[in-house]
Amino acid sequence: MTGSRILALGGAHVDRRGRIHAETAPGASNPGSWFVEAGGGAFNAARNLARLGHAVRLIAPRGGDADGEIVAAAAMEAGVEDTPFTFLDRTTPSYTAIIERDGNLVIALADMELYRLFSPRRLQQRAVREAFAATDAVITDANLPAETVAAIADAARNNAKPAFGIAISPAKVVRFKESLPKLSGLFMNEAEARALVQSEPDDPRRWPDLLRSVGLACGVVTRGRHAVIAFDEAQAVMLAPPLLEVLGDVTGAGDALASGFMSAQLAGRPLGEALRQGAAAALIAVRSPLAVAEELEPDLLARVMGLVPDAEMLS
Numbered sequence: 001m002t003g004s005r006i007l008a009l010g011g012a013h014v015d016r017r018g019r020i021h022a023e024t025a026p027g028a029s030n031p032g033s034w035f036v037e038a039g040g041g042a043f044n045a046a047r048n049l050a051r052l053g054h055a056v057r058l059i060a061p062r063g064g065d066a067d068g069e070i071v072a073a074a075a076m077e078a079g080v081e082d083t084p085f086t087f088l089d090r091t092t093p094s095y096t097a098i099i100e101r102d103g104n105l106v107i108a109l110a111d112m113e114l115y116r117l118f119s120p121r122r123l124q125q126r127a128v129r130e131a132f133a134a135t136d137a138v139i140t141d142a143n144l145p146a147e148t149v150a151a152i153a154d155a156a157r158n159n160a161k162p163a164f165g166i167a168i169s170p171a172k173v174v175r176f177k178e179s180l181p182k183l184s185g186l187f188m189n190e191a192e193a194r195a196l197v198q199s200e201p202d203d204p205r206r207w208p209d210l211l212r213s214v215g216l217a218c219g220v221v222t223r224g225r226h227a228v229i230a231f232d233e234a235q236a237v238m239l240a241p242p243l244l245e246v247l248g249d250v251t252g253a254g255d256a257l258a259s260g261f262m263s264a265q266l267a268g269r270p271l272g273e274a275l276r277q278g279a280a281a282a283l284i285a286v287r288s289p290l291a292v293a294e295e296l297e298p299d300l301l302a303r304v305m306g307l308v309p310d311a312e313m314l315s
Contacts, residue, residue, distance in 0.1 A: 003054035004266045007135040009152055010042030011115065011143035011168070012060035012075075012084070013093035014067040015251070015291065024100050038074035039095065039291050041141035041166035044252050047078035047292040048259035048281065049139075052301065054266075057081040057131055061118045064088030078292065083131075085122060090114050093143075115143050120151035132156065137184075137266055138163045139258075142172035149175050153182040164262050166255060167192040180215035185265070187258040189222045204229060205314050208236040220261060220278065222254055230261070230275040230311070237272045237311035241279040252291030257282040260301065272311035280304040 020032040043058060050056040058075055062068040062084040071092060075082035093115060097108040122128065132138070138156040140149060140163070149165070156163035162184035167173035173192040176183070180196075190207075194200050197210045207221045208231035218232040227240040260281030264274035280301055284293045 003052070004136040004263075005134060006046070006049050006054050006056045006266075007059070007131050007138045008042045008046035008049075008056055008080075008140070009059045009118075009138070009144070010141035010166070011040030011093070011112075012038070012043035012046075012058060012062065012071050013040045013095060013112070014070050015039035016094065016096040017251075018096075018098045020098065020100055020106070022101065024106060035289075036070070037291060038071045039252075040093075040143065041168050041255055042139060042143070043071070043075075044255035044292050045139050045141075045166060045259045045262070046080050047074065048256050048296060049263060050079040051292075051296045052259065052263050053298055054263065055081070057083060057135070059083055059085070059128065059131065061085045061087065061093075061114045063090040063092040063114060065091050067092035067094055074292075083127070085118065087114065087117065090117075112143060116145060118144050118148055120148050123148075123151050123155055129155075132159045132161065135159075135161055137161055137262070139166070139262065140164075141166040142168040142175045144175070146175035146178065150179045153179040157182050162266075164258070166258055170195040177214070181217070183216065184218055185262065186211075186216055186219045187222075187254060187261070188219065189224075189254065193221050205236075205238065207231075208314070220257065220275070222257065228257070228275065228279065229314075230271055230278075231314075232271055235271060236314040237275055238314055239272075239275050239279055239311040240309065241283065242307050242309070252293075253282045253285045255291070256285035256293070256296070272313070275311050276305055276308045277301065279308045283307065 017035045020030045046056045046058050058080050093112045095110050098106040132155050140152045164185045167188035170191045220230045222228045227238045257278040261274045261278030264277040
């Protein structure tokens with residue numbers, strides 16, 4: 001596969017997940033274990049895309065601390081060109097979660113203040129302008145402020161480059177609201193789609209119509225274990241991926257789907273095939289204990305696509 005040049009701007013931070021080993025005892029010390037890895041929607045997608053053979057450049061804010069070194073090491077390991085905005089006196093963004101033995105979330109803390117310093121003004125720097133001019137496509141996420149997301153979409157359009165977005169959460173996806181007509185694709189789950197349209201269809205097959213009505217021309221809506229839906233200006237498709245045992249966890253599965261779908265679209269594949277490739281990338285992700293599966297590569301992706309059925313065309 002001939003890779004594209006891709007510019008990723010957005011979340012690149014550290015995820016910490018603490019799992020309690022026994023029954024949760026509120027207000028007390030609980031035996032458990034920690035798992036620490038790099039994360040962030042744009043960064044997960046960047047690493048997946050690099051593993052699929054694309055030349056990926058990452059621009060994200062970072063602190064001058066040990067967490068920043070974790071992100072830098074993860075970028076190097078995945079083959080991503082890492083060009084951060086570094087704030088030596090700040091801490092790198094992080095997400096810390098405490099999880100019960102059965103996998104349910106007890107509480108989480110998101111320290112994402114540094115992303116607020118990624119202002120639209122930073123896109124005017126010469127190196128960033130040159131990065132937009134040299135890339136084939138742009139991907140960003142809703143960790144960034146709404147005005148920065150809008151400026152990224154504008155810069156991509158001014159350079160005649162497709163721009164893709166990752167929703168992140170129902171609270172954050174609304175940061176894309178003013179930019180929806182300028183996006184070439186937005187990846188979201190149903191809760192995030194509801195936050196955008198402020199309603200829910202009586203039939204999930206109507207998600208494309210609702211999202212088009214708020215200005216989005218192309219998007220993907222994941223629905224947990226249920227069929228995923230993708231649409232563009234001309235058509236819509238639905239795909240029920242095979243149910244496989246989850247050996248790791250679902251962290252990063254949506255970012256993997258976005259990466260596989262985007263990679264296929266940049267290669268000129270039709271909507272249904274792009275969705276199949278996205279679903280295959282997500283299957284690889286959920287079989288891994290990591291947010292970005294180390295074994296992901298084009299040949300494996302092609303083999304796993306053999307497990308994914310054809311997409312159903314929606315009227």
